[in-house]
Amino acid sequence: xxxxxxxxDAIMVLHEMFNKFFRVPFNPNQLIYHYTTMTTLQSILHxxxxxxxxxxxxxxxxxxxxxxxxxxxxxxxxxIKASQEIKDFVLAILNEFxxxxxxxxxxxxxxxxxxxxxxxxxxxYNYATNEGCNIGINTDTLSxxxxxxxxxxxxxxxxxxxxxxxxxxxxxxxxxxxxxNLVQTDKVDIINSHRTISSIFLAAACFIKDPVxxxxxEFRMVIFTTEAIEKLAVKFRVARGSFIPYITFPIVTDDNxxxxxxxxxxxxxxxxxxxxxxxxxxxxxxxxxxKIVKSDAxxxx
Numbered sequence: 545x546x547x548x549x550x551x552x553d554a555i556m557v558l559h560e561m562f563n564k565f566f567r568v569p570f571n572p573n574q575l576i577y578h579y580t581t582m583t584t585l586q587s588i589l590h591x592x593x594x595x596x597x598x599x600x601x602x603x604x605x606x607x608x609x610x611x612x613x614x615x616x617x618x619x620x621x622x623x624i625k626a627s628q629e630i631k632d633f634v635l636a637i638l639n640e641f642x643x644x645x646x647x648x649x650x651x652x653x654x655x656x657x658x659x660x661x662x663x664x665x666x667x668x669y670n671y672a673t674n675e676g677c678n679i680g681i682n683t684d685t686l687s688x689x690x691x692x693x694x695x696x697x698x699x700x701x702x703x704x705x706x707x708x709x710x711x712x713x714x715x716x717x718x719x720x721x722x723x724x725n726l727v728q729t730d731k732v733d734i735i736n737s738h739r740t741i742s743s744i745f746l747a748a749a750c751f752i753k754d755p756v757x758x759x760x761x762e763f764r765m766v767i768f769t770t771e772a773i774e775k776l777a778v779k780f781r782v783a784r785g786s787f788i789p790y791i792t793f794p795i796v797t798d799d800n801x802x803x804x805x806x807x808x809x810x811x812x813x814x815x816x817x818x819x820x821x822x823x824x825x826x827x828x829x830x831x832x833x834x835k836i837v838k839s840d841a842x843x844x845x
Contacts, residue, residue, distance in 0.1 A: 553804030557722045558744050565715050566751050568660070568763065575805055576658045576681035576763055579671040580637075582818070585807070588679065589831070592796045595781075596654035596767055598789040599750060611749035615716050624717055630724050637742055645842075653750060654791045656765040660704075665841050666759035668810045677818075680806030680835075685797060694714045701766045701767070705751050707758035715752065719744055767791065806835045815839075 571575075578594065588594060599608060616638050618624045619631055626634070658681070659667055668676055690700050706712055723741060750766045769777065769791070778785045795803050809818045815838055824837050 547584060553726055554741055554743060557726070558747055561715070561718060561722070561744065561748070562703055564708065564718070566701075568702075568704050570683040571686065574683045575662070576660055576683050576686070577662050577680055577808070578658050578666040579664075579676065579678045579804065579810075580655065582675045582677055585663070585677050585679065588795075589804075589825070589829070590804070591792075592800075592802055593792040594656055594796050595790045596656045596765070596793055598778075599653040599655050599766070601786070601788045602655060608749045610754050611745070611752045614712060614752070615719075615745075618713060618716050618762065619720075623713065624720050626720050626724055630720065630727065631742075633727075634720060634723065637745060640742075652769045654748070654767045654769070654789075655750065656793065657760075658763045658765065660763055661761045661763050662808060663841055664759070664761065664841050665811075667761075668839070668841060670760070674812035675812065678808045679804050680808065681795070682803050682805050685803040686765075686795075687793070689793075689797075689803070699768045701747055701750065701764075701768075703751055703764065705753050705757075705760070705762040705764055707753055707755045714751050715748060719748060726748040764785055765793075767793070802831065802834070804834055806837060808837050808839055811839045811841045 580588070602608075615624075616635065619626075619635065624631075629789070647738055657671070659678075661667065662678070662680065687702075691703065705716065722744070726741075746767075751764060753762070777791050778789050779792065780789055782788070795804065807822060809815055809822070812818060819838060826832060826834055826836070
């Protein structure tokens, strides 16, 4: 079997897994929300772009390892049934890409955190501090922009983050069964296909998080790059005393229209002043299509 055939079959498994567990059907013109600070909002509006941070530099530095730890635990406890050959194969990939951190070093994944919750106290607190807002982005237009980025040499996954342990176990069992099926039908060379199969593990790791984070109700946009594109596209910012790699994602249509439909001002003491300032900014910068609303959350901090 050729490597190309094995790659194609692994990619098909990846798409099927996403459609089964992570895909979110959106209503026409539905909004999805990115929580941030007012300072960052100014940059977003001025530059007409969002920043996606490299996955292994996220705030919770252990989150990508969570999937590997979970899969290994389920196998060790006998809760995932498979032949010893398949178990050894899966554990070898987990050790190579998660335990030994080659997953982070050899793959370039950049993440944007979003939510379907328009007014979440947890997200106001975690990401918008006391000068926060969220931007409501039209999902139809976002999908169109993502497709255009794929054609330019970038790949992308978008979907909901899974926090429920029962569903997480279903996903792990599904992945192991798919690997078993690929091996049994000679579609994957079990000796030489670690790189091929690792893409499935890596995708799952981006969208499975520890249940303690479930209040975030996160929806993610993950973009992965080739090495050549990464050298051209990656920039750096300083945060938390570290250099954080990121890439930019333009959020304008072909006619230079921002895909932001709404800005929600988070719970804050000077909320009326914030609204007045944003309305004036809209006027001066001809952004009249963006609706400004206030959070209904009771908290003021």
